[in-house]
Amino acid sequence: xxxxxxGRAADIAPGERMVVTLKGRPIVIFNLSGEYFGLxxxxxxxxxxxxxxxxxxxxxxxxxxxxxxxRSGEFIRCPWHGWEFDIRxxxxxxxxSRIKVRPFTVRVExxxxxxxxxxxxxxxxxxxxxxxxxxxx
Amino acid sequence: xxNTGSDSMKIDCDIHPGVPGVxxxxxxxxxxxxxxFVNREIDGMELxxxxxxxxxxxxxxxxxxxxxxxxxLETVRRQALDGLGLSLAICNPLYGGQVAMSEHMGTAxxxxxxxxxxxxxxxxxxxxxxxxxxAAQDPIAAAAxxxxxxxxxxxxxxxxxxxxxxxxxxRRYYWPIFEAAQRHGLPIGIHAGSMQRYPATPTGSPTHLxxxxxxxxxxxxxxxxxxLCEGVFSKFPDLTFxxxxxxxxxxxxxxxxSTKTWRGVRGEVPWMKRPxxxxxxxxxxxxxQPFDGPDAGPDLERFIEQLGSDDILLFSSDYPHWHxxxxxxxxxxxxxxLARKIAWQNPLNTYPRLRExxx
Numbered sequence: 336x337x338x339x340x341x342g343r344a345a346d347i348a349p350g351e352r353m354v355v356t357l358k359g360r361p362i363v364i365f366n367l368s369g370e371y372f373g374l375x376x377x378x379x380x381x382x383x384x385x386x387x388x389x390x391x392x393x394x395x396x397x398x399x400x401x402x403x404x405x406r407s408g409e410f411i412r413c414p415w416h417g418w419e420f421d422i423r424x425x426x427x428x429x430x431x432s433r434i435k436v437r438p439f440t441v442r443v444e445x446x447x448x449x450x451x452x453x454x455x456x457x458x459x460x461x462x463x464x465x466x467x468x469x470x471x472x
Numbered sequence: 473x474x475n476t477g478s479d480s481m482k483i484d485c486d487i488h489p490g491v492p493g494v495x496x497x498x499x500x501x502x503x504x505x506x507x508x509f510v511n512r513e514i515d516g517m518e519l520x521x522x523x524x525x526x527x528x529x530x531x532x533x534x535x536x537x538x539x540x541x542x543x544x545l546e547t548v549r550r551q552a553l554d555g556l557g558l559s560l561a562i563c564n565p566l567y568g569g570q571v572a573m574s575e576h577m578g579t580a581x582x583x584x585x586x587x588x589x590x591x592x593x594x595x596x597x598x599x600x601x602x603x604x605x606x607a608a609q610d611p612i613a614a615a616a617x618x619x620x621x622x623x624x625x626x627x628x629x630x631x632x633x634x635x636x637x638x639x640x641x642x643r644r645y646y647w648p649i650f651e652a653a654q655r656h657g658l659p660i661g662i663h664a665g666s667m668q669r670y671p672a673t674p675t676g677s678p679t680h681l682x683x684x685x686x687x688x689x690x691x692x693x694x695x696x697x698x699x700l701c702e703g704v705f706s707k708f709p710d711l712t713f714x715x716x717x718x719x720x721x722x723x724x725x726x727x728x729x730s731t732k733t734w735r736g737v738r739g740e741v742p743w744m745k746r747p748x749x750x751x752x753x754x755x756x757x758x759x760x761q762p763f764d765g766p767d768a769g770p771d772l773e774r775f776i777e778q779l780g781s782d783d784i785l786l787f788s789s790d791y792p793h794w795h796x797x798x799x800x801x802x803x804x805x806x807x808x809x810l811a812r813k814i815a816w817q818n819p820l821n822t823y824p825r826l827r828e829x830x831x
Contacts (some may be wrong), residue, residue, distance in 0.1 A: 394742040399644070399703030402742045417736035429735040430747065 337472065344371070344443045344466045350408055354386045357472040362439055364468065365390070365422045367409055372422050373439035373470055374411070379427075383415040385436065393419065393428060440471045483819035483826065484561040484801070486663075486716050486759045486788035487552055489593055490543035491517075491567045491585065496592075500584035505577070517568025517581065519634075521665040521672075522793070526681055531794040541792040545596055552791040553599050556799050560819075560829060561791075562629060563589055563602040564663055564716065570607060570634050571667040578607030579617065586621050586628075594627045601826065603632035603661050611645060615652035622656035629825040630659050630714065635688070636666035641695040642702030650704065654711045657824050659757070662695060664688045664717040689722035696748070696756065697730060703743030705751050712822060714757045717790055719764040724778045727752050753781040757822050759788035760803060760814060762795040768805020776810065786822060787815040 341355040347366040354363050354376055361376035363386040376385050392407040410419045410428065419428040425436035443466050491497065494515045498506050508514070518540070522529045530541035534551050542548055553561060569581030582605045589602045604621045606614035621628045631653045639645055641662070653660050666684075671677040673687045674694070692715055699705060699713065730748035738744070766772045779785075789801035802811050820826050 391739070394739040396703070396742040399707055399743040419739065429738045 339470045339472055340467050341470050342468045344468050347371070347468075350390065352386050352390075354384075355470070357470060360472070362470060362472070363411075364441055364470070365411070367422060371441040371443060371468060373441040374420065374422065374425050375437040375439070377436075378413040378415065378418060378420075379434055379436055380413065380416060380418055383413050385411050385413060385420070387414040388412045389414075390422070391419070393421075442469045443467070444469050480557065481559045482557060482787055482815040484552070484556065484558045484789050484791070485714070485786040485819050485822075486564055486761070487548070487558075487561045487791040488542055488566055488793065489545075489548055489563050489589070490540040490792075491565060491588070492540060492543040497581065497584040497588055500587035500591075501580060505580040505584075508577070517572075519566050519568070519571060519665050520668040521684065522566060523681070528681070528685055528794055530792040531797075534792045545593055548593075548791070549597065552789065553597070556789050556791065556801060558599060558789075560599055560601060560826060562823070563593060563600055564632055564661065565589060565602075565605055566663065566665060567605070569605060570632075570665070572607065572609065573669070575607060575609035575613070578609050579613040582607045582614075583617055583620075586617065590621075590625055590627070594625070601627050601629045601823075601829075603630040604628045604658070605632050606649060608633050608637050608646060608649060611648040615648040618649065618652035618656065618658070622652075622658060626825050626828060628658070629823045630661045632661045632663060634665040634667070635662050635691045635695055635715075635718070636670075636672070638667065640698035640702075642698035642700070642704045644702070647704075647707070650708050650711055654708050657710070659712040659714050659822055661714045661716050662692070662718070664691075666691070688717070689719050692718040693722060693726050696726070696752070700730065700734075700744050700748055700751060701741050703741070705755055706743055706745050712755055712757060714759065714786065714822060716759045716788070717762065717793070718758055719762055720758050720760065720785065721764040721766075721775070723752060723756075723758065723784075724775065749780070753779075753784065756784065757786050757818070758784055759786050759790070761788045761790040761793075761801055763803040765803070768803075772803075772805045776806070782810055782813055783818055783821065785814045786818050 339357050347353045349366050349368050352363050352365045354361055362373050363376040364373045378385055388411045390408045391410050391412055392404040393410050394402050394404050396402040409422050411422055412419050420436050425438035427434035494509050518524055524540055565585050567585055569578045572578035585605045594600050604618055606617050608614055618631055666672045672684045678684045727749045734747045765775045
C-alpha cells in the first residue's frame with residue numbers, strides 16, 4: 336500500500352463526494368459529516384459510476400408497513416439499478432452475503448506528516464497548515 | 473405405524489378424494505345448513521377449475537362410471553395407495569366450500585368436508601392424512617376451523633387454500649389464517665384452482681380449459697410475489713408454504729426475476745428481508761405433479777442445479793388427475809438419491825406431524 340495525497344479535505348463539503356484516479360482506478364471519496372470514506376467507483380453489478388448515485392438513508396422494518404429510515408446520507412444507490420451500498424464499508428444492503436464494493440481507507444493527515452507523491456506535486460499546492468486527504472492504494 | 477425400512481417408501485403429498493355429492497356431507501352439517509342444501513337442492517359443488525368429465529380431472533383407467541373420480545375409499549385404496557405403492561398420502565379435498573360466494577356457506581361446507589374426511593377416510597385407512605380445508609372468504613372463521621381440527625386430530629397435517637382468492641395472498645386480510653397455521657406448526661398448502669369469478673389469467677378469461685390450466689403458474693408467481701412483498705415470510709418466520717399442482721418449471725426464472733428486481737427497489741419494501749432466491753429455497757415447497765420441467769437428461773440436471781436446493785420438491789401423484797401413465801409418479805431421470813429425498817425425507821421435513829406416524 337502506498338499513501339497518496341488526493342486532495343484537500345476542505346474540497347469535499349459534508350454530504351458531497353469527489354472522484355479521483357489512483358493507479359488507473361477510479362475512487363469516489365465521500366464526506367459524511369467530517370468523516371471520509373472511499374469506494375471503488377464501479378458498481379460490482381455492471382460497473383456503473385457510483386459517484387453519480389443518490390446518497391440516501393437506509394429503510395428498515397421489523398413489521399410489515401412499519402418502516403424507519405436511519406443513517407441519512409450514508410448509503411449510495413447505484414444510478415443504474417438502485418443497488419444500495421453502505422458508504423462506510425462498501426457492503427451492499429440488497430444482498431450483503433454476495434455483493435460488496437471494494438472500500439478504500441481514507442484519512443485526513445496534517446500537511447507536515449505527508450510523504451510527497453506525484454499527485455500532490457502536480458495538482459495540490461502544499462500548505463504547511465492545511466489538512467490533506469490521503470488514500471491507501 | 474409406518475415401517476421405514478425400505479428404499480421404495482413414498483409419501484404422496486397430493487391426492488384428491490372426491491366428495492361423492494352434497495348428500496355425503498349432510499350428516500356433518502347443522503340443521504340449518506342441512507335444510508338449506510336439501511330444500512334448495514344444491515349439489516354439484518365441484519370446482520369449475522376441474523370439471524369432472526374433463527380429461528385432466530381423472531386418468532381414464534381410474535374413472536368409474538356414475539361416480540365422481542376418487543370418491544370411494546375402496547377405489548382410492550386400490551388405485552392410489554396400493555396401485556402407486558404409497559406409504560402415506562395427504563388428502564386434499566377440492567370442493568365448493570373454498571369458493572362459495574357466501575362465506576357462511578363456504579365455512580359450513582369446509583367444516584363438513586373436514587369432518588367427512590376425518591370420519592369416513594382417516595378413521596378407516598391408517599395410511600391417509602388430510603389437509604384442513606378452509607373458506608378463505610372468511611379468514612376469522614377459517615382460523616377457528618384450523619384451531620378446531622388441528623387441536624383435536626393430529627392426522628390433519630396442513631391448511632389448504634386455493635391459489636386464486638379474492639385478494640392477493642400476502643394481504644393482511646388473510647393473516648389470521650397464517651397465524652393459526654403457524655400456531656399449530658402446520659404448513660399452508662396453496663393448491664391450483666380459482667374461484668372463477670374473475671379472469672383466470674391476468675389478461676382476461678381463457679376460452680379453453682387448456683389455457684386455464686397451462687396459465688396456472690402465473691397465479692402462483694403472483695401469489696408468491698405477494699407473500700414476499702407484503703412481508704409474510706418475516707412476519708411468520710415458522711411458516712412453510714407448499715405449492716400444490718403448481719408445476720415446477722416456472723419457479724427458477726421467477727426466482728431470478730424477482731431477486732433481480734428486488735435488489736433495485738429493496739428500500740420500498742424493507743419488511744421483505746430476503747430475496748425470492750433465498751425465501752423460495754428455505755420456505756417454499758412444491759409438489760412434483762404435474763412435472764413440467766425438462767425431460768430426463770442434461771437439461772433436467774441443469775434445472776435441478778438451478779433450483780439450488782434438494783429440499784424444495786415433494787413427491788405427489790395428484791391422483792386422480794391425469795399427468796402420467798403406469799404406477800410411478802416420479803418423473804424419470806432424477807438421481808436415485810434425489811428421488812428418495814423427494815419421496816420421503818422432504819415430506820417428513822415439511823410436515824412435522826407426519827413424523828408421529830413413524831415406528
